[in-house]
Amino acid sequence: MNSHHLLLEEPIRMASILEPSKSTFFAAMTKIVGTLGPKSRTVEIISGCLNAGMSVARFDFSWGDAEYHQETIDNLKTAVKSTKKLCAVMLDTVGPELQVVNKTEHPISLQADTSVVLTPDQAKEATSNLLPINFTGLSKAVKKGDTIFIGQYLFTGSETTSVWLEVISTWGVRNNIDFLSLSYTRHAEDVRQAREFLSKLGDLCQTQIFAKIENIEGLTHFDEILQEADGIILSRGNLGIDLPPEKGLTPLIKILTTSTQR
CATH class of the missing domain: 3.20.20.60 (Phosphoenolpyruvate-binding domains)
Incomplete structure (x- = not known):
């Protein structure tokens, strides 16, 4: 050729x-x-x-x-x-970044100075105060005082x-x-x-x-x-x-x- x-x-x-x-x-x-x-x-x-x-x-x-x-x-x-x-x-x-499992088509808005719970229970519905994630070992991977960033890659979850x-x-x-x-x-x-x-x-x-x-x-x-x-x-x-x-x-x-x- x-x-x-x-x-x-x-x-x-x-x-x-x-x-x-x-x-x-x-x-x-x-x-x-x-x-x-x-x-x-x-x-x-x-x-x-x-x-x-x-x-x-x-x-x-x-x-x-x-x-x-x-x-x-x-x-x-x-x-x-x-x-x-x-x-x-x-x-x-x-x-392998963590992802929020948002099964709805609605966007999630987070408010400053409020508490957000991260849970490995993906059956729960994502809200502004509760975010299901695709990682069951988060509690062992982080410690008190660590900073968790929620940004551009944490919104699809599919x-x-x-x-x-x-x-x-x-x-x-x-x-x-x-x-x-x-x-x-x-x-x-x-x-x-x-x-x-x-x-x-x-x-x-x-x-x-x-x-x-x-x-x-x-x-x-x-x-x-x-x-x-x-x-x-x-x-x-x-x-x-x-x-x-x-x-x-x-x-x-x-x-x-x-x-x-x-």
């Missing part, structure tokens, strides 16, 4: 897209990962992103269903053919680990994803388990795993995570929730320095 045919017909399976570009007048040493969302999923918009330098298209499965994202990746393939630009695919799934494994084994296999973004990576074992799962899927045995460092636990075990993962993604927004502002910069500098020296 010649390179021209590969360019048009096989836009996926190209982990080498992240390798440094050949020397040019304007050498591009940094690759651009673009998230394809509601306002950036048409063929026209994606083509513009490719022409502007997007190297990897990220599909965020923390929202939207498989059918929605399939339409988007089909548009990506069309854009790749029309622009003759290579683009790899990254699948980003929800990690997803489970098995659902996300199914997304990888169905949508991921069908579209031959190049990279798996492992959200909320806490230690090296998370990466090893993900790699073992991918190895059983045949077509995804060469898919690279990018560990997302998003909390203190991930920072604590960063060195061991770096040894297992193919790449590191720093979620500065989520880290900013777990770390005091005055302590946030030092570990980030260390991570960047260690990663580039790997």
Whole structure:
């Protein structure tokens, strides 16, 4: 298969897209990962992103269903053919963060200076004063005085680990994803388990795993995570929730320095 045919017909399976570009007048040493969302999923918009330098298209499965994202990746393939630009695919799934089980379609509003009870009893209805969660071991995982943040990822509650494994084994296999973004990576074992799962899927045995460092636990075990993962993604927004502002910069500098020296 010649390179021209590969360019048009096989836009996926190209982990080498992240390798440094050949020397040019304007050498591009940094690759651009673009998230394809509601306002950036048409063929026209994606083509513009490719022409502007997007190297990897990220599909965020923390929202939207498989059918929605399939339409988007089909548009990506069309854009790749029309622009003759290579683009790899990254699948980003929800990690092991705790989720509030809200079985109603109504939003939950929390009031300042009020008490909220977190319960593992998922049969209870979520209210502004009672939040069922998908974790039975919370009482053993926290101690008196600990701070619990309730933010953007704690409102759907419909997803489970098995659902996300199914997304990888169905949508991921069908579209031959190049990279798996492992959200909320806490230690090296998370990466090893993900790699073992991918190895059983045949077509995804060469898919690279990018560990997302998003909390203190991930920072604590960063060195061991770096040894297992193919790449590191720093979620500065989520880290900013777990770390005091005055302590946030030092570990980030260390991570960047260690990663580039790997």
